[in-house]
Amino acid sequence: MDCCLCSSVANSYRPPRNTLCKNCYEGAKSIIDLCRKLEQQWRDDEDVERGRQAAPYGLQYAFNQIKQLDQMEENVSEKLEFLGSLIEAFQTGMHTDVELVTNDGLSIHAHRIVMATKSSVFRAIFESDALKEPHTGVVHIPELSHYELRYLLEFMYCAEIPADAMAEHGHALLMAADKYDIPVLSKETTIYC
16 A cells, blocks of 8 residues: 555655555554653653643644653753763863872872762761861772772763673672762662672
């Protein structure tokens, strides 16, 4: 059957507007079902505002929902790009203001503002009287090796740790996540431990 959407002869011959092939019909039906499911989830999350009328379901509604999802994806991409600049500042050591020393004697320079905003324990460390003034000393992190601390800090900057590092250092990172009150890292590491 000729389809008004995907037919190769659609350029020269237009079948009636309501003629769809099975593939186009199933695709449109799947999009509408997905949009209905998403709408129901959003309504459940919002506890259904009083007096709100149900949106009509159709291809225009599906198109609007897909456009909204596309906008959400674009916003997330912009935020990830911004976070990429933070990890770059960490990796290059740009404007770091604290030195963290690990159990093997190696040090890593970081930004205490990032650590203080991501972890309540680090915030408590950096809000102590000794560190309210410009900090010239070091903070010792004896329970972590150099690589484990580096991966912990990278996670605090960009919320990502390479899978191979997670497999190798997952247990130590899970312990650090519990100690330094980083629940997102705890969830991430439990997958690998």
